[in-house]
Amino acid sequence: MTGPVYERIAIIGVGLIGASLAHAAREAGAAGDIKLYDADMNVRARAVALGLGDVCADAAAAVKDADLVILATPVGAMRAAMEACRDALKPGATLTDVGSVKKAVVDAIAPLTPGNVYFVPGHPLAGTERSGPDAGFATLFQGRWHILTPLDDPRPEYAPAADKLADFWRALGANVERMDLARHDVVLAAVSHLPHLIAFTIVFMAEHLETVTESEVVKYSASGFRDFTRIAASDPTMWRDVFLANREAVLHVLGAFSEELAALQKAIRWGEGDKLFDTFTAARRVRREVIEAGQDSPAPNWGRDKPPA
């Protein structure tokens, strides 16, 4: 790097992603100046205490000189965030977001974007089960995918703006991909939204079984259940918004899941061992592919079980 990618950036919404962006941009030297705003005054106070950057009292003050504005709120709060800052956006600025759903965000934000601003939607495939500004850390985006879903924008300045935004994410350690936004929503429904929905479901259900107590579930959780609790600890507001905003794609993939589950249920009921064996064998193969693609740790149990000291 010979200098910052952007002289001034503004981050609107300071949760896990917004705070990580501030840490990562500073460590990478990708932004000369970082301003932040969050609608929650307690979050703003934490952002000040954490030294994330120049924390502003309103969204307009945060964005007015920014060359890049990043909307990092839950998907359902993006329209309000945009309404709070749109009139203050600098002519020529690039606007992006980090929403887990792209079509709904574009439908909400694109019509509000001033004619002299370049809106390039995006989604970092990065996160942990933690939320809030204290959960942020500088290496969150290292080696993770960042998906850009550029609009069909004919202005000659648009493509260079998207390229520069890609440079920014690469400076933070991400691998940048471009994807059609409708395709993004279908793929993410399968690889992210459905897995989260299933994890929320099994953990919620386990609390409400009439035959097994919650304390038994917790006590013996290392036999399988605990894996689901990690994802199910993710931010409820963020995930509510994802399911409301990507309804069609989620319902589609959920239908496919329910069909497979019903087929396995039938195989169990009728004692069809070969059907079970073949299904489990096929599933096992996918694990190898995920590890070969560098997308997960090969350590047994993720290396999390250290013998007690």
Add this chain to the structure above:
Amino acid sequence: MTGPVYERIAIIGVGLIGASLAHAAREAGAAGDIKLYDADMNVRARAVALGLGDVCADAAAAVKDADLVILATPVGAMRAAMEACRDALKPGATLTDVGSVKKAVVDAIAPLTPGNVYFVPGHPLAGTERSGPDAGFATLFQGRWHILTPLDDPRPEYAPAADKLADFWRALGANVERMDLARHDVVLAAVSHLPHLIAFTIVFMAEHLETVTESEVVKYSASGFRDFTRIAASDPTMWRDVFLANREAVLHVLGAFSEELAALQKAIRWGEGDKLFDTFTAARRVRREVIEAGQDSPAPNWGRDKPPA
């Protein structure tokens, strides 16, 4: 420890659990002599190469002098393993197993147990997604639960035999619990069998979507899907047997899961954000309980994502 808990033990079935038992018993000094047998000659050869103990050419030779015999085969192979060794069991020996289902194992094994042998069923809640003798390691049982489901056996020698078996597992680092065997099967259906079934289902389904390619699923798996691939890499034979052997309890808990999933599906379809939010918030609380109970690592993402070097 002032000496081995048992002078001579025999391990029948040398997979992840059997091999880990051999490593752990040797390291702990819990057994003076360790004999092993596996019906698969390739597995026997690996057991020899790994130095797991005295590998025998048939089950009868392995058990004939043993004070403790541990059946460590998949649940569906236990009857055959028992038939191969029952006539050679030493009078006064203790017999146990490590099956993930208890009633079906007891139904198969108890009627075949000689009158001068003490059968104390058990189940270590320990494992990884790996299988086979090379996957075994000495610390697998450290800090994990071992559930004993003693029979209703009136012989005066039975309770001391069960106590001694508990001492053996504690010597290997496990925390020993006793549980009614029917209750064991209901609890494990909820905390272990259903989570595995769900993971197998979602991973198998993701391979067969008409709208998303398998390579996309693998590439973007870190956004949620990868978590399920770990459990879904577990041994297909072992899990086929578990579902066939614990059918009623699994179908019961699967019914509860499907009801909750249908309720969430309906909430998504009708845009009931409050229902989603409340469900996700309740699920999040369970994660805290699991961590407070010492049953999982509190590290975000289990600490598995190291930035690339």
